[in-house]
Amino acid sequence: MAGPGAARPALAAPDAGVAIPPAVAACVARFEASPHERESALCFYQSAQSAEGRDAARRELKALEARYPDEPWLPLALGHVEMLSGLRPAEEAYRRAVSGFRDQHHAEGEVLAAINLRNVLVTQGRTEEAREWTQRIVEVARDSGSTELNARALIVEANERFDVEHDLGGAFRLLKRAEVLAFPDGADGLKKQCLNSLATVSSLLGRLDEAEEFYHRLAELARSTHEGQQEARVRLALANLALQRHERRPEPGGRERVLALARVALAASEQAGSKALEVTSLRLVADTLGDSPEEQREAEELLRRCLALTDELAMPERRISCLWTRAERLSKADPTTADRDSAAALRLAYEHGNPHYLARALRVRATVAFRTQPLPEALRHAERTLDAVEALRELQRDVPSQAEVFANWATDYYRLAGWTLEAGGATGRSPQVAPREALERTFRVSERLRARTLLDALVASRALSASAGDEGRRTARAEVQRKLTAVQRRLLEPGLATGEREAALRELQELERSEAGLRPAPRHGATGFASLEAIERGLAPDEALLAFLVGDDLDVYGGPAGGAWLLAVTREGTRVHRLPERNRMAPAVALFAGLIERRDGSEAGTAAALYAQLLAPALTQLPSGVRRLLLVPDGPLHDLPFAALRERPDAPPLVARYELALVPSASLWRYWREQPPLASGGEALVLADPDRSAGTRMARASASERTGVFEEAAQLGALPEARREGYAVEKALRETKVTPRLLTGTSASERALKSADLASVRVLHLAAHAVVDAQAPERSALVLAPGADEEDGILQPREIAELRLDGALVVLSACRSASGAVLPGEGVLSLARAFFEAGSRAVVASLWPLRDDEAAGLVARFYRHLARGLSASAALRAAQLEAIDESQPASAWAGLVVLGDAALVAVEPRVPEASRGLLTVTHVAAGAVVLGLLAGALVWLRRRRTR
Missing domain, CATH: 1.20.5 (Single alpha-helices involved in coiled-coils or other helix-helix interfaces)
Known part of the structure; x- marks a missing residue:
């Protein structure tokens, strides 16, 4: 490296007739004045945003590098400039920079150059080389002790998880750790890298609101640094997010809005001079153009440019997407070319090895085949798409990420189900597949869609108990959980200052991410899904299983999306019925719920309309002996109180004719039904009206509803009716073979529940407030008394799942314990679900907040019938019928539901019901x-x- 006082050779004159743009000339002068400063070299990258400036910057940097071979910032800056046009020259420049910084033991420079080199290698699909550079970056950053370099190393590790291992959840947790180090004092470049990666991973996880927030933060940074390429990247990303939102929830005019955003992104990419961004923008505009002749011609030209640029830039993944977009557009007008393009995209996807691209390529191959080939061939490609989706799912190392990634592909399951039924003649066209075979294949698709993580956990003998061989990991997780509890205790303190609360929430988020990262890896079920034949054979003569598939008729491109269907399964066979699509169903269900809430009977007309749309054809054709309906809801139907539907506005509700139960999937129902009966005797553990006010000055007011929010959990009022409910439960169970144990007030505690011998518990009853957080389901909780200094009284799903129930019936007399966030495919992420993970076979829970007095009365009736030896669904039906006879509104009784094994008999009377008449x-x-x-x-x- 030339010393400060060394003579500096004059700058070579530019080529004759080539003028140096003023911005580049300024960078030359700046470098001449301070050649050892980082910004002196990186100035050239800022001046190279236009095509004219890029050529001049490249020329001057090469000339300077020849004269200053010991200044590694020059090849680093040259690599940045070359990246605007192509990968191969950029790679060569970054390698020279890495070597120069390493020779000088310059940690910061080596890390920066190595990061850029690694990114180039990943883009070229050279993942093994990229992994080696990741390890080197982490080592150099760790040895340097620099906060900023360690933040950069975390980002690189996260990108390794994302780019190579495709573990999105792990990548997100690493990036959130990097964010803490990068903000607020990190360099602008570091912040941009962090936000870029966070936005990309959030988008792939389906967290579109988070992704949009990260992109807006990125846009602010780009504007403050006047970086045109970054602004163009943000515009493109926001257009892509808009398309994702439109695909999830199509709205009138949505495609036109996305197209406008895509055109703006394309213009910004061209102005920034980034060919890589231009490729993606060209494809997005072509993807969202309509079918008019003018738009078809424009799309054809855009895709021609797209493919030409991918050849120039050597970007195989971008070529794949350009090919599949052209294949989809040509599938109607030019089937031969469309078929060729879709096959070429699929072949490249297999070669490239990225599972995201492979699944998308298979989806397009199926779409093109549906339009150009016999329907059975399209089904074959669509089934391969599901295989690719599930392979992608299994790459995720934590359960929440598995569910989130899987949810992004739920539409592919609806589509295949609808196509298969169409092939079997269900839509009236000539069958191309035997009708029975079509039913069996559709049922298999339906089961592959539903509650996968819960089924995996149960069949694999509870994923959380499978970490016996990893003592260190379990110890670390226990320590994190202890810290979590301590932070939540602080958050529950009344009067906590705003600044302290915000700091505690940030700490809580970090601990939650650490705890999730320390959980055992997800287990995949050791047994397959239940077949249609197995379910038919397993049903009792008086049972029917109604499995709903609620998709849309058309996708946002006007293609067939599968529609909505009902499979009605009995021991005598299976029938299929067409239903209104999701877009029509969701508002009707929401309207019904709102009318029920009015408590004036005005819901009767809507109840009859929903009955006609959802159930009437199926129920008309059921065998006459059916008395119990096992409902497998989907989409908006998860929030539907089926018990309150009725054949006519003046007819009795559905529960007057049938026992009802909700099940997440037929496979889970079979799993629970095949478990041995509960052993006679045992204990009923009842926790009612927990009192959290011990040790505080706060008076305990009464609450009219069993509801609350997390931040107010410490101030929730008493539930006097819940205490009386507890006494009623205890009284009802005295005449049975189970021994009731009632805990109230401060004794109804989290510590008491966790320390109880739950293996002998046949009934677990919790009458308390609940907190349901739809945005963060892991924070939902039952609010108990703490019972010990190491507890916070906030019983959350991760704690519930470790309770180790042995098939017990769980009754959650708490608001919205059966509701929560609905994740496509996975179902409702409710508190009730966590008790299934803990080993319960049936859970009685509520869909909405219940009035304290009405809940107590309904539950007391339920236990009176349960004590007679009735099953869970029969006891609840009997209780609801009594409430109906007293003219109570539907809001008082229809919200309580049985989930899981409806036939579970948890309690035996001391004197069997059948022999009471004889004894009399x-x-x-x-x-x-x-x-x-x-x-x-x-x-x-x-x-x-x-x-």
């Missing part, structure tokens, strides 16, 4: 004999006295 007759007969003997004795005594 025997008692009468015995009494007559005794009376006869007494009469005879009196006669004999009289005679003796007479004598």
